[in-house]
Amino acid sequence: MVKENLAICLEKLKVSAAKAGLSPSDITLVAVTKSAALPGICEAVDLGVTDIGENKVQEALLKFEAVNAYAAKRGARLRWHMIGHLQTNKAKEAVAMFDLIHSVDSLRLALEINKQALKINKVQDVLLEVKTSLEQTKSGFSCDEVSGVVKEMISLKNISVVGLMTIAPEVSDPGQARPYFRRLRELKNDINGLRILSMGMTDDFQVAIEEGANMVRIGRGIFGERT
Ligand SMILES: *Cc1c(COP(=O)(O)O)cnc(C)c1O
Numbered sequence: 599m600v601k602e603n604l605a606i607c608l609e610k611l612k613v614s615a616a617k618a619g620l621s622p623s624d625i626t627l628v629a630v631t632k633s634a635a636l637p638g639i640c641e642a643v644d645l646g647v648t649d650i651g652e653n654k655v656q657e658a659l660l661k662f663e664a665v666n667a668y669a670a671k672r673g674a675r676l677r678w679h680m681i682g683h684l685q686t687n688k689a690k691e692a693v694a695m696f697d698l699i700h701s702v703d704s705l706r707l708a709l710e711i712n713k714q715a716l717k718i719n720k721v722q723d724v725l726l727e728v729k730t731s732l733e734q735t736k737s738g739f740s741c742d743e744v745s746g747v748v749k750e751m752i753s754l755k756n757i758s759v760v761g762l763m764t765i766a767p768e769v770s771d772p773g774q775a776r777p778y779f780r781r782l783r784e785l786k787n788d789i790n791g792l793r794i795l796s797m798g799m800t801d802d803f804q805v806a807i808e809e810g811a812n813m814v815r816i817g818r819g820i821f822g823e824r825t
Contacts, residue, residue, distance in 0.1 A: 599822060600641040607803075607819045614807035625807060628679050628796075630817030632657060633824035636664060642820060643669050643676070651700075651815050653682025655691050662695055681763075681796075681815055683737050686710040693722050700763040700796050700815075703727045703737040708751055715756035722756060725763040725796055728785065730778040733767055741781060745789050761794025761813075762786050772802040779809035786810075 612622045630651040631639050639650070639661065650665065652658035658678065669676045677697040684692055684701050689710040692699060702708050702724045715722040726747060727738035739747055744762065751759050764782045766775035779797050786792045798806025800819035807814065818824060 600638050600820060601645060603820050603822065604642065604645050604647070607816055610804050611807065611814070614804040617808050618810065620807075620812075624812055626813040628681070628813060628815045629820050630681065630799075630815050631661065631665075631821065632682075633817060634821040636661065638821050639665050640668050643672065643674060647820075648674060649677045649679060651679040651681045651817075653680075655680070655684070655688040655695070658695060659691065679815075690714045690717075693720060694718065697723065698760070698794075699724045701725075701727045701737075702759075703739065705747065705750065708747075708754060708757055712754040712757040720756065721758050723758050723760045725761045725794060726759060728762050728764045728782055730764045730781045731767040736765065738764070741785055744785055748789055748792075759792065761792045761796060763796035765799070766797070766802055766806075769802075772805045775802045776805050776809060779806045779811065783810035 611625060615622050615625055626649055628649045628651040629642050629647045632653050666676055678695055680692050680696040680699040680701060682701060684707060686707055693711060693714040711722050726744060728744055729736050729738035729740055748759050762782055762785060766778045769775050782797055783795060786795050794813050795811050796813040797811045798814040800816050803814040803816060
């Protein structure tokens with residue numbers, strides 16, 4: 599099933615990339631494995647998936663070594679993405695594991711990531727999570743805060759802000775998510791030095807790509823509905 603699902607996602611990605619004037623290789627597909635069991639994840643790796651997204655450190659720890667070992671046997675090196683809310687007390691484990699943390703939503707967290715990255719002599723790439731809609735439940739910086747936060751973080755030598763991430767509100771028609779994606783793209787364009795725009799999930803990634811996403815996070819679309 600992963601094979602068919604992935605093929606459908608890649609076809610959709612290709613169509614949307616073309617609409618945005620991009621080639622499919624300009625867009626990173628992060629396969630979100632939070633619901634998936636090892637066999638499904640390994641199948642995805644066999645099919646060429648190189649970027650794995652998890653929303654919880656503890657869940658990622660359960661899969662990290664086994665999936666990396668599987669990939670290594672096939673000569674592949676995976677990149678791991680932390681996409682969920684990160685508690686400061688998990689920053690150490692996150693920095694040890696993840697190539698990109700999409701969910702930096704406070705300066706306090708950024709300081710802790712910087713501190714932990716310094717300890718292992720790493721420069722941790724991160725995205726700032728931005729609340730492009732006004733739901734109370736969401737974490738993230740407000741649009742107005744972002745450029746100031748980017749400036750403050752320049753002095754942190756072991757953390758590098760490489761882009762922005764947002765989660766669009768749940769809407770009945772994916773087209774309704776368009777303004778939120780557009781807002782994030784405009785924010786990114788206003789700030790020098792940002793290259794990654796992580797937006798779009800199973801239900802709305804095509805709209806996100808049309809609006810400039812170059813990284814999409816797809817779970818159910820690849821691994822099926824979460825049970
Ligand atoms: C679960 C999750 C996704 C993937 O969602 P799907 O609807 O399964 O594609 C993407 N981003 C974040 C932050 C998530 O938690």
